Amino acid sequence: DIQMTQSPSSLSASVGDRVTITCRASQGISNYLAWFQQKPGKAPKSLIYAVSSLQSGVPSKFSGSGSGTDFTLTISSLEPEDFATYYCQQYNTYPLTFGGGTKVEIK
Amino acid sequence: EVQLVESGGDLVQPGTSLRLSCVASGFTFSDHFMDWVRQAPGKGLEWVGRTRNKARRYTTEYAASVQGRFTISRDDSKNSLSLQMNSLKTEDSAVYYCARAGTVTGNHYNMDVWGQGTTVTVSS
Numbered sequence: 178d179i180q181m182t183q184s185p186s187s188l189s190a191s192v193g194d195r196v197t198i199t200c201r202a203s204q205g206i207s208n209y210l211a212w213f214q215q216k217p218g219k220a221p222k223s224l225i226y227a228v229s230s231l232q233s234g235v236p237s238k239f240s241g242s243g244s245g246t247d248f249t250l251t252i253s254s255l256e257p258e259d260f261a262t263y264y265c266q267q268y269n270t271y272p273l274t275f276g277g278g279t280k281v282e283i284k
Numbered sequence: 285e286v287q288l289v290e291s292g293g294d295l296v297q298p299g300t301s302l303r304l305s306c307v308a309s310g311f312t313f314s315d316h317f318m319d320w321v322r323q324a325p326g327k328g329l330e331w332v333g334r335t336r337n338k339a340r341r342y343t344t345e346y347a348a349s350v351q352g353r354f355t356i357s358r359d360d361s362k363n364s365l366s367l368q369m370n371s372l373k374t375e376d377s378a379v380y381y382c383a384r385a386g387t388v389t390g391n392h393y394n395m396d397v398w399g400q401g402t403t404v405t406v407s408s
Contacts, residue, residue, distance in 0.1 A: 178348075206289045209392050213329070220381055220398040221329065223322075227389040232396060264329055268394040273314040273319075 179203050179267050183276035189284040194265035196252045198279045205245045209269035212250045215278075216261045224263075225250065245249055255281070286310040286397050288382050293402030300372055303377075306365040306399055314338060314360035317385035317393045320367050322378035327390030330378075332356075334385065334393075335365070350376075372406045379403050 180203035190196050200210070208228045213221040223232045225241040228248060238253045252259055260283055265276040286363040292304040306318075317340075320332040333346040335356045344356050365382050380402055383395040 209389055211387070211394050213395075215329075220400050222398070223387070223396045226387040226394055226396070232387070254292070254360075264332075266329070266394075268392050271334075271345045273334075273394075275329040275331070279330045 178272055179206060179270055179274050181267055181274050181276035183263075183265055183279050185279060186277060187212055187280040187282060189282050190255055191259060192255055194284075195256045196255055196259075196265055196281060198250045198265075198281075200243075200248045200250070200276050202206045202246045202248075202267055206267040206269035208244065209267055210241070210243065210248050211266045211268060212239075213266065213275075214219075214261045215264065221264065244253045252281075258284075286384070288384065288397060288399030290380065290382050290399045290402040293404045295405045295407065296372060297408050298372060298374055298406055301368070301370045302372060302404060304367040304369070304380055304382075304402055304404070308363045308365070308384070311386075311397075313358075313363040318356075318358060318365045319383045319385050319395055320354075320356060320365075321381045321383055321395070321398075322376075323381070324375070324378045327378075332367070332380070358374065358387075369386070369404070372404075374406050377404060377406045 182201045191255045212225040215221040229241040262280045290306045321324040353371045382399045385393040386396040387394040
């Protein structure tokens with residue numbers, strides 16, 4: 178199975194900060210990398226697919242980059258509604274696998 | 285509005301069975317691959333399995349942790365997805381989400397729309 182490792186596991190940031198989350202795959206996954214946002218008690222929400230393509234309705238403050246095994250999610254300017262847990266996920270190979278999550282908390 | 289609504293979650297004893305359902309609306313259900321994903325209390329997301337569409341002969345994929353115990357099926361006439369869970373273990377306790385695999389990258393499919401989830405608790 179492909180292991181997805183996110184870092185950090187949590188971070189504290191302030192409104193207006195630029196935040197970057199890293200995701201590393203245990204082997205190459207081409208561009209089959211997605212990011213999800215989850216708020217407490219809610220279902221995950223799809224943010225990004227194919228490394229850098231925004232899902233419909235997702236604001237442009239979210240961006241993704243990377244290739245091969247190393248990927249990043251960047252939030253350009255944190256807003257109160259962005260405090261949540263973020264998961265990366267590979268869909269190159271079955272079983273589909275998720276990173277352990279990064280919790281973005283208010284400083 | 286695209287919507288997925290799960291049901292069937294319950295408190296059950298280890299070794300028993302349970303069937304979850306997911307009803308879709310707002311899109312052409314029969315066109316899409318569909319997934320189940322679960323989340324144990326306080327833990328991250330775990331993909332459970334997938335059913336492909338009729339064009340792909342409704343073939344399925346499963347995580348190793350549920351292979352042989354869980355079965356995914358669908359009824360396109362009812363816009364319905366099911367997860368039959370047998371020989372349940374305490375470690376199967378989780379919120380179970382159904383998700384549409386509506387994002388297509390080349391010939392790879394991925395989740396884009398999620399239901400609100402249904403809770404399964406396996407405990408004696």
